[in-house]
Amino acid sequence: MINLIRKDFFLLRGVMFTWIVGYTIFILINFSSTALKFLPVFMVFFLLASALALDDRYNVDPFYCSLPLKRSTIVIARYAFSFLLMFAGLLLNWLASRFIPGQSLSLRAIFYIFSGAAFLLVLFFPLNYRFGFRLENEPFKILGSLLAIAAAIFGLVTLILRAGIDFGRIRYLEFYLALILSGMTAFSILLSIAFFRRREW
Amino acid sequence: MEYMLEVKSVGKSYPGFNLKDISFSLPRGYIMGLIGPNGAGKTTTIKLIMNLLRKSSGEIRVFGLDHIKNEVEIKSRIGFVYDTPIFYEHLNLLQMKAIIAPFYKTWDDGKFQSLLMNFDLPPRKKIKTLSRGMKMKYALALALSHEAELIIMDEPTSGLDPVFRRELLDILHGLIENEQKSVLFSTHITSDLERVADFIAFINRGELVFSASKEEILEKYGVIRAGKNKISMAGGLARHVRGYQESDFGIEILTNNLADSKDLLPEGVVAERASLEDIVFLTGKGLKEK
Numbered sequence: 494m495i496n497l498i499r500k501d502f503f504l505l506r507g508v509m510f511t512w513i514v515g516y517t518i519f520i521l522i523n524f525s526s527t528a529l530k531f532l533p534v535f536m537v538f539f540l541l542a543s544a545l546a547l548d549d550r551y552n553v554d555p556f557y558c559s560l561p562l563k564r565s566t567i568v569i570a571r572y573a574f575s576f577l578l579m580f581a582g583l584l585l586n587w588l589a590s591r592f593i594p595g596q597s598l599s600l601r602a603i604f605y606i607f608s609g610a611a612f613l614l615v616l617f618f619p620l621n622y623r624f625g626f627r628l629e630n631e632p633f634k635i636l637g638s639l640l641a642i643a644a645a646i647f648g649l650v651t652l653i654l655r656a657g658i659d660f661g662r663i664r665y666l667e668f669y670l671a672l673i674l675s676g677m678t679a680f681s682i683l684l685s686i687a688f689f690r691r692r693e694w
Numbered sequence: 695m696e697y698m699l700e701v702k703s704v705g706k707s708y709p710g711f712n713l714k715d716i717s718f719s720l721p722r723g724y725i726m727g728l729i730g731p732n733g734a735g736k737t738t739t740i741k742l743i744m745n746l747l748r749k750s751s752g753e754i755r756v757f758g759l760d761h762i763k764n765e766v767e768i769k770s771r772i773g774f775v776y777d778t779p780i781f782y783e784h785l786n787l788l789q790m791k792a793i794i795a796p797f798y799k800t801w802d803d804g805k806f807q808s809l810l811m812n813f814d815l816p817p818r819k820k821i822k823t824l825s826r827g828m829k830m831k832y833a834l835a836l837a838l839s840h841e842a843e844l845i846i847m848d849e850p851t852s853g854l855d856p857v858f859r860r861e862l863l864d865i866l867h868g869l870i871e872n873e874q875k876s877v878l879f880s881t882h883i884t885s886d887l888e889r890v891a892d893f894i895a896f897i898n899r900g901e902l903v904f905s906a907s908k909e910e911i912l913e914k915y916g917v918i919r920a921g922k923n924k925i926s927m928a929g930g931l932a933r934h935v936r937g938y939q940e941s942d943f944g945i946e947i948l949t950n951n952l953a954d955s956k957d958l959l960p961e962g963v964v965a966e967r968a969s970l971e972d973i974v975f976l977t978g979k980g981l982k983e984k
Contacts, residue, residue: 496796556780561770
């Protein structure tokens with residue numbers, strides 16, 4: 494699995510370097526705080542989309558399935574890569590917020606950003622493993638639209654958060670959110686594996 | 695005899711195509727050619743062996759192991775080459791190798807470098823700039839660098855010029871010299887098989903026509919060529935007939951028992967050994983026109 498994750502980082506090294514340089518420039522010119530908060534999340538999705546697009550372009554799924562790997566390992570590695578990217582993005586965000594006055598992010602804000610991104614990921618992957626190889630199909634386009642709506646809801650939620658609603662008053666909210674998210678992630682992984690195991694080339 | 699590959703009564707159903715009851719075995723140290731016209735089921739059979747397609751019935755054993763239960767172990771001992779090799783084409787040969795090598799515990803970098811040299815492959819050239827023949831050789835270099843015991847290739851010679859084709863076949867032939875490796879490759883070019891194959895499995899319209907040693911096949915099969923109305927299928931000949939074609943010049947009949955058929959022919963009609971091309975062509979024609 495580590496080899497698969499390393500492979501993704503290797504293939505995206507150029508794009509990642511560009512993002513990090515770009516992000517550093519944004520910070521140096523004191524870009525707006527909102528952009529600072531959400532750029533890493535956007536970066537995660539951009540890098541993930543790049544990795545999937547690259548695999549799609551060269552149709553490498555059957556190639557990996559002919560290597561000595563279990564199909565479940567291939568799927569789990571993709572999740573692991575995404576979550577690693579997300580952690581890296583948030584770490585970058587947190588580090589930046591430490592060094593720029595007035596830009597600091599609370600742990601709670603980081604948790605919500607992470608949860609929102611993770612929610613989208615666990616929704617996206619089973620759809621991708623079920624329909625990702627049928628990009629020309631109408632159902633996939635419909636599901637893509639649904640995903641876009643989900644992304645819009647996520648944006649709305651973050652706006653509400655920024656408006657200052659004190660979710661801290663709701664006790665154990667983070668705990669329940671983390672619990673739901675963990676369950677969803679586990680279910681999402683199992684579903685993706687089931688879909689990928691049934692794939693034929 | 696130790697078998698590297700055993701395919702037993704394997705079937706696969708698609709809408710509009712059925713692969714039925716395919717059985718053959720490949721012993722260690724030999725080359726087997728999987729032959730058949732386009733769309734016969736060769737690629738499907740290879741994909742079933744590689745578990746890229748799920749079989750509907752039957753059993754596949756590689757190195758004596760079930761190909762699904764022991765998938766990871768089996769694939770670490772197989773070198774697989776697609777008809778169109780799959781690579782990240784924007785990478786160069788060394789970069790692509792860096793992705794693949796860690797997946798194999800037995801990867802031998804020295805061997806890889808020497809194979810690149812032997813095959814005249816420039817290590818820092820981008821894959822997208824390679825010709826089809828060079829890509830095929832690169833895929834073979836990757837397959838051979840992890841000490842694969844069984845090399846499976848889908849249509850490796852298709853689309854190659856005669857020089858590259860011959861070179862590739864010579865490489866395949868060289869692989870089995872130490873009698874430790876085996877090769878299974880599919881093709882619709884019969885001359886490839888005549889050059890290198892020890893065993894031949896012939897698939898036509900999703901069904902196995904035969905699987906035997908090349909010598910046995912070439913000894914058994916014959917072609918009877920005669921003028922129109924000079925030969926009758928009545929009597930014992932019919933049971934040996936496997937293919938038939940009639941043209942303005944006469945008729946051609948494929949028999950799977952040359953020795954017996956000769957005795958049944960009328961005077962003036964001769965039967966001769968069939969080439970693999972005759973066998974594939976006339977079997978493809980079938981008995982529809984009889």
